[in-house]
Amino acid sequence: MVAGAIQGSASTFALRLQANCGPPDPSFGKGGLVVIDKSIEIAELLVLPAGQIQLVGMAETGGVFLARLAPDGSFDDSFGSGGRLSTPLTGGAPNAATLLADDKLLVAATRFVDGAHETLLRRYTNRGVLDSSFGEQGVIAVNLGADVIPAALVLRDDASFALVGCHEYALLSSVTLFTADGSLDPAFGTGGTAPLILGERTCIHDAVFSDSRLFVGGFAEHGAAQSFALAAYDTGAQRSLSFAPAQASVPEATAAATLTVQLSQTAAQTVTVRYEATGGSATNGQDYTLASGTLAFAPGERVQHITVALANDSADEPDETLIILLSDPSNAILGGNARFTLTITDDDGANQPTQYRVSIPLVQQ
Numbered sequence: 001m002v003a004g005a006i007q008g009s010a011s012t013f014a015l016r017l018q019a020n021c022g023p024p025d026p027s028f029g030k031g032g033l034v035v036i037d038k039s040i041e042i043a044e045l046l047v048l049p050a051g052q053i054q055l056v057g058m059a060e061t062g063g064v065f066l067a068r069l070a071p072d073g074s075f076d077d078s079f080g081s082g083g084r085l086s087t088p089l090t091g092g093a094p095n096a097a098t099l100l101a102d103d104k105l106l107v108a109a110t111r112f113v114d115g116a117h118e119t120l121l122r123r124y125t126n127r128g129v130l131d132s133s134f135g136e137q138g139v140i141a142v143n144l145g146a147d148v149i150p151a152a153l154v155l156r157d158d159a160s161f162a163l164v165g166c167h168e169y170a171l172l173s174s175v176t177l178f179t180a181d182g183s184l185d186p187a188f189g190t191g192g193t194a195p196l197i198l199g200e201r202t203c204i205h206d207a208v209f210s211d212s213r214l215f216v217g218g219f220a221e222h223g224a225a226q227s228f229a230l231a232a233y234d235t236g237a238q239r240s241l242s243f244a245p246a247q248a249s250v251p252e253a254t255a256a257a258t259l260t261v262q263l264s265q266t267a268a269q270t271v272t273v274r275y276e277a278t279g280g281s282a283t284n285g286q287d288y289t290l291a292s293g294t295l296a297f298a299p300g301e302r303v304q305h306i307t308v309a310l311a312n313d314s315a316d317e318p319d320e321t322l323i324i325l326l327s328d329p330s331n332a333i334l335g336g337n338a339r340f341t342l343t344i345t346d347d348d349g350a351n352q353p354t355q356y357r358v359s360i361p362l363v364q365q
């Protein structure tokens with residue numbers, strides 16, 4: 001996918017090429033091309049998990065312009081008004097954006113207030129409405145440092161995110177970490193922000209998370225010399241969900257087994273995770289009863305439980321197992337122990353442990 005302005009006409013295009021940058025994809029728009037009758041300075045082009053295309057840019061008149069296209073290039077009518085929306089922002093424009101869970105969108109925009117740049121985080125729902133559960137009616141004002149303009153907004157798997165930027169003229173850069181609800185992460189830098197100084201002047205252009213590390217890239221100046229600059233930050237472990245412990249063995253005469261799911265650290269927002277019995281030799285509804293469901297950890301909570309009801313029978317049978325998997329976490333990632341093995345031991349008949357006497361003849365030389 002590529003997008004940009006069409007020179008000499010007040011319009012913008014989105015173009016989809018076939019795989020390996022082949023010719024335009026005929027299944028998109030008209031012959032691979034979609035033309036939007038507005039002149040937009042594109043800041044981000046994002047592809048949603050289901051294939052829709054999100055355009056984020058500055059409209060000719062300033063402010064934030066958003067458009068969402070269906071995978072075939074038609075406007076996605078469920079978003080904004082007929083697939084697009086335009087928000088005036090005095091002296092302002094979007095600089096960077098990232099997609100969130102549930103097709104929400106987070107935009108970092110800048111506006112000029114009282115002679116200085118102010119950065120605004122704006123979170124939109126999947127319908128293109130400012131998300132009232134984020135900041136003040138969907139907007140949070142952030143001070144990245146004097147006149148730092150956002151360059152990239154990057155999301156981590158546990159829904160925390162980083163904003164990197166560069167001072168427009170002084171070429172001083174900063175890295176800021178946020179928790180999922182848009183609060184500054186106090187464990188990073190000073191109150192959530194760290195300056196980046198490599199050489200005399202540094203300007204970051206992009207960033208990427210790799211597990212707990214954040215890589216930022218741009219250029220640095222040493223006198224008249226300019227060089228590529230790359231830095232890595234340790235941003236701490238991500239918040240993860242695990243069974244603790246990840247296995248247990250219970251006699252079938254036990255009424256119920258209680259499993260513990262633990263968050264590695266508390267969150268300021270609700271963390272959810274699905275659980276489901278997915279395998280093993282025991283039969284649901286016969287040897288045990290467990291419907292799939294969702295655990296919700298309220299802000300500040302670290303522990304939740306899953307209760308598996310067990311059935312006692314009088315059948316002489318082998319021990320049976322049950323596997324329970326965690327999946328689809330929100331505001332956290334799955335930890336190393338996202339799979340629980342429960343062994344249900346039989347207590348009937350000949351399967352009971354039997355003692356054998358074994359004698360080994362000694363060989364004398």
Ligand SMILES: [Ca+2]
Pocket residue numbers: 252253312313314315346347348
């Ligand atoms: Ca029994």
Ligand SMILES: [Ca+2]
Pocket residue numbers: 252312313314315316317346347348
């Ligand atoms: Ca039995």
